[in-house]
Amino acid sequence: MPKKYRKIVFLTGAGISAESGLATFRGGNGLWNNRNVDDVATIQAFYNNRNDVLGFYNELRNEIATAEPNAAHFAMTRLQQKFPGEVYILTQNVDTLHEKAQSNNVCHIHGQINKIRCMHCNNVWETWNGITAEALCPFCQAKESLRPDIVFFGEEIMFTPVVRELLRSADLFIAAGTSGEIPPASDFVREACKNGAAALAFNLEPPANSACFDRIILGKAGETLPKFVDTLLAAV
Numbered sequence: 001m002p003k004k005y006r007k008i009v010f011l012t013g014a015g016i017s018a019e020s021g022l023a024t025f026r027g028g029n030g031l032w033n034n035r036n037v038d039d040v041a042t043i044q045a046f047y048n049n050r051n052d053v054l055g056f057y058n059e060l061r062n063e064i065a066t067a068e069p070n071a072a073h074f075a076m077t078r079l080q081q082k083f084p085g086e087v088y089i090l091t092q093n094v095d096t097l098h099e100k101a102q103s104n105n106v107c108h109i110h111g112q113i114n115k116i117r118c119m120h121c122n123n124v125w126e127t128w129n130g131i132t133a134e135a136l137c138p139f140c141q142a143k144e145s146l147r148p149d150i151v152f153f154g155e156e157i158m159f160t161p162v163v164r165e166l167l168r169s170a171d172l173f174i175a176a177g178t179s180g181e182i183p184p185a186s187d188f189v190r191e192a193c194k195n196g197a198a199a200l201a202f203n204l205e206p207p208a209n210s211a212c213f214d215r216i217i218l219g220k221a222g223e224t225l226p227k228f229v230d231t232l233l234a235a236v
């Protein structure tokens, strides 16, 4: 670590939760190998085949409900607790493993699988129970108005102002467990670097946006991140 950092911003993706037993989206056993994105993960699919889409996310919610954080999540929490600067986590993951690992300052740019939103009254609430197209909103009783509070393809990410401010002010940007294929998250590294941040990627294989990083650390995040956190903390 050539300099002392004051503000570290992580961007995490599905790879960070792989060692917790959750499938990634792309690659060998990726979710999108078995299911067509256009059938279950777009806003059009949601309006056309609501029960199919809700069923897909009900299953995913069940799997995620029992998953436990791994060494990568805990390493990030340790950094947040011991680093004498600020550490933020932007995550594309709809799981809640950063929270289960007691991390704070977690921003779910693709939403959370354990939150439901009513499209009629806009109330959002937490639940690990499944929903059906016929379920009524418990707040306004609207019919056919419930959806997972997650971002479908074709929708804007959440918390854009927070993201922009973090990418403006970070002096170290770290992407971990993300393929770097899906914008706008895949462009965050460019924005952070344009604003003066150094950039590292921790991934099993070189991500699609590799050229943007100062260094790429290959390996399982559950092994590489704890070592990196040790190094970073030893230097401060």
Ligand code: OAD
Binding pocket: 012, 013, 014, 015, 016, 018, 019, 024, 025, 026, 027, 030, 041, 092, 093, 110, 151, 152, 153, 176, 177, 178, 179, 180, 181, 182, 202, 203, 204, 205, 207, 219, 220, 221, 222
């Ligand atoms: P991907 O499935 O595209 O990429 C996961 C990355 O993690 C791959 O590059 C793997 O090589 C890497 N990986 C796997 N296991 C790992 C491990 N143990 N340690 C480190 N790296 C590992 O997932 P995301 O990049 O998160 O969006 O995908 C981005 C978005 O595309 C998701 O949020 C989702 C998806 O479609 C929406 O649903 C809107």
